[in-house]
Amino acid sequence: MTGGGDGAAATAAARTPIRGAGRWLGLAAALAGLALLPAVLSSYAVTVCILIFLYAYLGQAWNILGGYGGQLSAGHAAFVGVGGYTTTLLAVHWGLSPWGGMFVGGALAAVLGAIIGGLAFRFGLRGFYFVLLTVAFAEVCRIVVLNTDALGGALGLYITFTGDPWQLQFRDNRGYYYVALGLAAGATGVAALVERGRLGAYLVAVREDEQAAEALGVDTFRVKLAAIVLSAFLTGLGGAFYASYLFSLQPNAIFGIPLSVDIIIRPVVGGAGTVMGPLLGAVLLAPLAEAARTYFAQGGRAGLHLVVYGLLLIAVVLFLPRGAYPHLRAWRRSRGGR
Amino acid sequence: MSAAGAVLLEAVDVRKRFGGVQALAGVTLAVAAREIVGLIGPNGAGKTTLFHVLSGFAAPDGGEVRLEGRPTTGLPPHEICRRGLARTFQIVRPFRGLSVLENVRVAALVRVSRAAVATRRAREILARVELADRAEQPAAALTLGDRKRLELARALATEPRLLLLDEVMAGLTPVETDRMVALVRRIHADGVAILLIEHVMRAVMALSHRVLVLSQGQVIAEGPPAAIAGDPRVIAAYLGEAYVPEAPEPGPC
Numbered sequence: 198m199t200g201g202g203d204g205a206a207a208t209a210a211a212r213t214p215i216r217g218a219g220r221w222l223g224l225a226a227a228l229a230g231l232a233l234l235p236a237v238l239s240s241y242a243v244t245v246c247i248l249i250f251l252y253a254y255l256g257q258a259w260n261i262l263g264g265y266g267g268q269l270s271a272g273h274a275a276f277v278g279v280g281g282y283t284t285t286l287l288a289v290h291w292g293l294s295p296w297g298g299m300f301v302g303g304a305l306a307a308v309l310g311a312i313i314g315g316l317a318f319r320f321g322l323r324g325f326y327f328v329l330l331t332v333a334f335a336e337v338c339r340i341v342v343l344n345t346d347a348l349g350g351a352l353g354l355y356i357t358f359t360g361d362p363w364q365l366q367f368r369d370n371r372g373y374y375y376v377a378l379g380l381a382a383g384a385t386g387v388a389a390l391v392e393r394g395r396l397g398a399y400l401v402a403v404r405e406d407e408q409a410a411e412a413l414g415v416d417t418f419r420v421k422l423a424a425i426v427l428s429a430f431l432t433g434l435g436g437a438f439y440a441s442y443l444f445s446l447q448p449n450a451i452f453g454i455p456l457s458v459d460i461i462i463r464p465v466v467g468g469a470g471t472v473m474g475p476l477l478g479a480v481l482l483a484p485l486a487e488a489a490r491t492y493f494a495q496g497g498r499a500g501l502h503l504v505v506y507g508l509l510l511i512a513v514v515l516f517l518p519r520g521a522y523p524h525l526r527a528w529r530r531s532r533g534g535r
Numbered sequence: 536m537s538a539a540g541a542v543l544l545e546a547v548d549v550r551k552r553f554g555g556v557q558a559l560a561g562v563t564l565a566v567a568a569r570e571i572v573g574l575i576g577p578n579g580a581g582k583t584t585l586f587h588v589l590s591g592f593a594a595p596d597g598g599e600v601r602l603e604g605r606p607t608t609g610l611p612p613h614e615i616c617r618r619g620l621a622r623t624f625q626i627v628r629p630f631r632g633l634s635v636l637e638n639v640r641v642a643a644l645v646r647v648s649r650a651a652v653a654t655r656r657a658r659e660i661l662a663r664v665e666l667a668d669r670a671e672q673p674a675a676a677l678t679l680g681d682r683k684r685l686e687l688a689r690a691l692a693t694e695p696r697l698l699l700l701d702e703v704m705a706g707l708t709p710v711e712t713d714r715m716v717a718l719v720r721r722i723h724a725d726g727v728a729i730l731l732i733e734h735v736m737r738a739v740m741a742l743s744h745r746v747l748v749l750s751q752g753q754v755i756a757e758g759p760p761a762a763i764a765g766d767p768r769v770i771a772a773y774l775g776e777a778y779v780p781e782a783p784e785p786g787p788c
Contacts, residue, residue: 393650394650395644395648395650395653398637398640398641398644398650398653399641399644401630401632401633401637401641402630402633402641405630405631405632405633406628406629406630408592408612408628409624409628409629409630410613410641411591411592411611411612411613411616412590412592412612412613412616412621412622412624412690413613413616413621413641413642413645413689413690413692413693414613414616414617414642414644414645414693415613415641415645416611416613416614417613
């Protein structure tokens with residue numbers, strides 16, 4: 198019994214170094230492919246890719262808290278907004294390049310995350326109540342900014358376009374492409390590190406059974422707080438890119454629930470709590486997102502994509518509750534053997 | 536029987552009330568480093584509540600708990616675990632979505648920060664509890680007996696000096712019970728003190744150096760297993776006054 202188990206483990210261990218090397222090669226090839234892709238794509242296709250990368254990035258940042266940690270935040274737009282507004286205001290009023298400003302934006306978003314997390318986790322808010330709390334904070338941010346003229350009020354902030362890369366602006370949208378690719382790759386790297394390390398193991402334990410985790414020495418408060426702060430920081434960084442790419446900030450757009458939904462839906466559909474999930478989800482949802490951007494918005498059916506998102510979420514919950522990637526992986530295993 | 540060793544855990548006059556129910560009405564006990572202490576008593580006596588207080592899941596209304604001389608009253612469970620007291624739950628709580636190995640790895644991470652080392656330690660623990668061949672299986676797929684082993688393995692992975700086992704034999708077949716008794720003995724032999732709540736009397740009698748009897752939130756009897764079995768107060772608490780024998784049996788003491 199034990200002998201057989203050791204045998205299987207030994208065989209698996211012998212296979213792993215080769216599979217591991219193969220994985221690294223595959224990763225390098227994929228990144229190289231993505232880096233070369235703009236050379237063969239139309240400008241429109243590059244735009245689509247930029248949005249895929251941006252939402253893959255934001256989804257990956259959310260995934261750390263919502264996927265691995267199981268703390269479903271429906272207010273991540275608040276962190277995007279804080280990051281975007283901070284970066285833009287620093288650039289407009291103080292001339293600080295967004296390359297530096299994005300870290301200030303990320304840090305402020307992290308502080309907001311710490312406040313939300315401190316409140317929620319200190320008082321044991323979880324599940325539905327945590328969702329509500331995050332939505333409430335995002336709405337508060339939206340309404341405050343909407344009504345504060347110094348922050349641009351309802352008109353928002355407009356950034357003058359200079360095309361200066363130091364201002365995170367590019368005349369050729371391939372510049373944005375590489376920044377977005379870098380962000381998405383970076384966030385994926387962070388997620389992989391988290392998953393492999395102690396924080397990931399603890400987050401998953403907290404997600405599965407918080408009390409059992411406590412009994413095993415896990416400081417569940419600190420673990421959840423670390424997750425929300427990291428997630429918020431990364432999302433805030435993304436906000437800087439969001440602002441620079443769209444180069445106008447409207448409180449209703451950047452703090453709004455539709456953006457929060459856009460952030461959540463990729464990892465949830467793709468596979469929350471996996472590294473590939475947000476990436477797969479971003480690719481799967483690209484056609485729908487494009488339809489929303491180009492057809493629905495102009496045809497007076499703005500927001501229709503949210504209806505479709507809702508139906509899609511229902512379908513995912515009913516048929517693929519863990520998202521596409523885990524089921525895909527299981528299906529591949531059952532067909533190809535291990 | 537070897538000397539019991541230094542006192543590891545002390546509870547002094549612990550009280551706990553839930554609304555109108557006085558669950559613990561002044562419980563005083565001690566567990567020494569080399570002991571296996573059995574904790575028995577009828578349902579509702581307060582045994583699991585006592586475990587909650589000892590492990591930090593409930594703060595007592597009165598009294599004190601000390602681990603190796605340092606007060607732990609009011610500390611959170613994860614801190615008490617770090618200080619060397621681990622517990623299992625009466626209804627086992629595996630991390631269902633994780634594999635057996637991953638379950639134990641989480642617990643091992645309290646002592647080592649590097650995931651690879653924790654994984655290695657987890658494998659060693661699984662081998663000790665004879666679950667190594669199930670390492671990659673999802674925890675949800677285990678039989679009850681194996682889930683109990685997993686629960687034990689997780690607690691062991693935190694390298695406790697004292698282990699609180701809450702009805703670890705419940706629901707096991709006689710063969711599984713014997714295996715579990717042997718496992719608990721091995722764990723004790725490796726240097727872990729044990730306080731166990733049990734209803735399965737053969738396990739309590741086989742394992743315990745000392746038995747405490749809890750009834751209605753108070754310790755009503757304490758002594759070697761054989762003495763406890765014949766104690767009229769214990770019989771009265773478990774079975775009722777009507778079952779107390781007319782004349783007390785000559786005891787082994």
